[in-house]
Amino acid sequence: MPLFRKVLYPTDFSELAEIAKDYVKKLKEANAKEVVVLHVIHPLEFSIPQFDDPFALDVATLYAHLPEIEKAILKGHEERLEEIKRELEALGYRVKTILTVGEPKREIVRVAEEEKVNVIVIGYHGKSLIERILEIGSTAKAVIKEASCPVLVVKKKEEG
Amino acid sequence: MPLFRKVLYPTDFSELAEIAKDYVKKLKEANAKEVVVLHVIHPLEFSIPQFDDPFALDVATLYAHLPEIEKAILKGHEERLEEIKRELEALGYRVKTILTVGEPKREIVRVAEEEKVNVIVIGYHGKSLIERILEIGSTAKAVIKEASCPVLVVKKKEEG
Numbered sequence: 001m002p003l004f005r006k007v008l009y010p011t012d013f014s015e016l017a018e019i020a021k022d023y024v025k026k027l028k029e030a031n032a033k034e035v036v037v038l039h040v041i042h043p044l045e046f047s048i049p050q051f052d053d054p055f056a057l058d059v060a061t062l063y064a065h066l067p068e069i070e071k072a073i074l075k076g077h078e079e080r081l082e083e084i085k086r087e088l089e090a091l092g093y094r095v096k097t098i099l100t101v102g103e104p105k106r107e108i109v110r111v112a113e114e115e116k117v118n119v120i121v122i123g124y125h126g127k128s129l130i131e132r133i134l135e136i137g138s139t140a141k142a143v144i145k146e147a148s149c150p151v152l153v154v155k156k157k158e159e160g
Numbered sequence: 161m162p163l164f165r166k167v168l169y170p171t172d173f174s175e176l177a178e179i180a181k182d183y184v185k186k187l188k189e190a191n192a193k194e195v196v197v198l199h200v201i202h203p204l205e206f207s208i209p210q211f212d213d214p215f216a217l218d219v220a221t222l223y224a225h226l227p228e229i230e231k232a233i234l235k236g237h238e239e240r241l242e243e244i245k246r247e248l249e250a251l252g253y254r255v256k257t258i259l260t261v262g263e264p265k266r267e268i269v270r271v272a273e274e275e276k277v278n279v280i281v282i283g284y285h286g287k288s289l290i291e292r293i294l295e296i297g298s299t300a301k302a303v304i305k306e307a308s309c310p311v312l313v314v315k316k317k318e319e320g
Binding site for chain 2: 022026029030119147149150152153
């Protein structure tokens with residue numbers, strides 16, 4: 001039974017996402033073969049006042065409208081995805097990277113369904129102040145609730 | 161890194177817990193060695209009006225005060241734990257079974273800490289009417305929030 005064959009690994013490039021990546025790697029031993037590495041760009045990270053619905057943007061349109069300094073940030077995201085890709089490929093994984101714009105929890109659930117993954121590996125932490133303000137702290141919780149596949153929830157504090 | 165070495169598998173013997181058990185088995189390939197199989201008896205399952213705080217009972221005291229017909233139910237729980245133990249031992253796991261009385265979410269988190277497990281594998285489903293009434297539907301959510309170790313959340317509907 002290919003319980004863990006295809007893994008979705010959403011990353012915000014945080015320390016917690018790094019910890020989650022260790023679990024993605026470990027699932028290789030449980031016959032995981034493919035990883036979809038997803039980074040969702042929250043459009044409020046960028047200064048794009050010209051769009052009424054920045055959540056509906058695609059990456060190319062977003063890129064085209066960014067000031068130079070923010071273009072570099074977006075390029076940086078792409079490079080970090082490529083680094084993760086190389087790191088996972090070195091273990092023998094087939095890897096696909098996806099960079100999208102939107103509400104992280106919705107995009108994660110959408111990609112999980114589109115890509116028909118068998119498990120999502122995601123970090124969970126309490127809400128920080130900035131997250132409470134931006135209402136982005138409950139990504140893991142929303143994903144657990146909405147996803148139809150199993151979710152491996154990785155915590156920051158760990159036993160053992 | 162022994163990311164999945166010791167697994168806590170809380171079971172209410174439901175169909176969903178059966179699905180979760182498949183994941184417990186699969187983690188053997190990712191170097192899991194030990195499984196703690198836990199069943200928490202919710203004291204409101206039983207007719208024990210003589211106790212002010214049935215949540216504080218131990219299993220022996222509960223057993224001693226049950227009418228015969230309910231003793232059989234409790235015995236049944238013990239036998240099912242033993243069956244699961246044999247099933248997992250057959251795969252090469254070291255297995256410990258624990259039967260306790262209490263609030264499931266609290267007991268699961270407590271046992272996870274006491275036993276220093278590396279991961280909890282638990283089923284998640286929406287709340288049914290009876291669960292809403294008994295306020296037991298959010299076990300998985302509470303465990304995810306409170307546990308310090310990773311939690312593999314298994315859903316009923318699955319992709320692929």
